[in-house]
Amino acid sequence: MSLIVSQISKKYPVRSGWLPILGDCSFELELGQSLSVVGPSGSGKSTLLSILGTLETASSGSVCLDNIQVLSLSEKELPKFRRYKIGFVFQEHHLLPQCTALENVLIPFLGEGRISKEQYNRACFLLQHVGLADRLEHRPAELSGGERQRIAIARSLVYSPSLILADEPTGNLDRNSATMVGDLLLELSKTTMLVIATHDPVLASRTSQQFQINSGTLIKVKREVIVS
Ligand code: ADP
Ligand code: MG
Numbered sequence: 001m002s003l004i005v006s007q008i009s010k011k012y013p014v015r016s017g018w019l020p021i022l023g024d025c026s027f028e029l030e031l032g033q034s035l036s037v038v039g040p041s042g043s044g045k046s047t048l049l050s051i052l053g054t055l056e057t058a059s060s061g062s063v064c065l066d067n068i069q070v071l072s073l074s075e076k077e078l079p080k081f082r083r084y085k086i087g088f089v090f091q092e093h094h095l096l097p098q099c100t101a102l103e104n105v106l107i108p109f110l111g112e113g114r115i116s117k118e119q120y121n122r123a124c125f126l127l128q129h130v131g132l133a134d135r136l137e138h139r140p141a142e143l144s145g146g147e148r149q150r151i152a153i154a155r156s157l158v159y160s161p162s163l164i165l166a167d168e169p170t171g172n173l174d175r176n177s178a179t180m181v182g183d184l185l186l187e188l189s190k191t192t193m194l195v196i197a198t199h200d201p202v203l204a205s206r207t208s209q210q211f212q213i214n215s216g217t218l219i220k221v222k223r224e225v226i227v228s
Contacts, residue, residue: 008051
């Protein structure tokens with residue numbers, strides 16, 4: 001598993017010309033690594049994650065995930081690539097309110113038609129894995145914010161993605177729930193790759209690579225070396 005991001009830039013067309021958002025962003029990530037991006041609101045964090053997640057295209061530069069050049073994929077190939085390679089976790093969990101926790105995790109499988117026994121078992125396993133084995137039949141309104149986010153994380157894992165993209169995953173949570181969700185994401189990143197956009201300095205400091213976004217560019221945060 002690897003993610004190689006080379007000199008990506010993004011600008012949006014506006015009435016007066018072009019609005020530059022990102023410029024010359026590069027990094028490399030491999031299996032077992034996590035990376036955080038911090039930066040003020042409007043600095044381009046979600047735009048960067050959307051490009052990594054193939055929801056947006058970069059204006060220039062390249063994204064290579066597991067040796068696949070994302071820009072070379074056709075419109076027809078992209079949804080499948082996205083489904084199997086990338087897991088999305090958003091600040092707003094985007095759970096369906098009328099569905100139970102288990103049904104919400106099964107939703108990504110519905111694109112393939114009927115749910116198989118293996119898929120059902122996988123959804124149960126994932127909910128157990130995120131610590132919600134006894135909440136399978138609960139609806140989102142009957143769960144805490146942290147529990148809802150853990151369902152969203154379970155849902156993002158149904159196809160065992162190479163890359164988990166988490167956009168302010170703890171933004172709506174109290175400190176205890178945020179710690180639990182952070183623990184879970186970082187634990188998962190040991191067998192995948194994880195990119196987190198966050199305002200949470202504690203969560204950011206726990207990832208293996210740390211960047212700040214500054215005037216559209218990623219600046220590596222130097223870690224303090226603690227000498228004991
Ligand atoms: P962040 O996630 O760091 O808060 P975003 O990536 O959401 O920032 O947005 C970065 C900037 O890009 C913002 O100024 C936003 O207004 C602008 N932007 C985002 N999407 C579009 C778009 N589709 N068209 C024009 N500008 C956009
Ligand atoms: Mg954002």
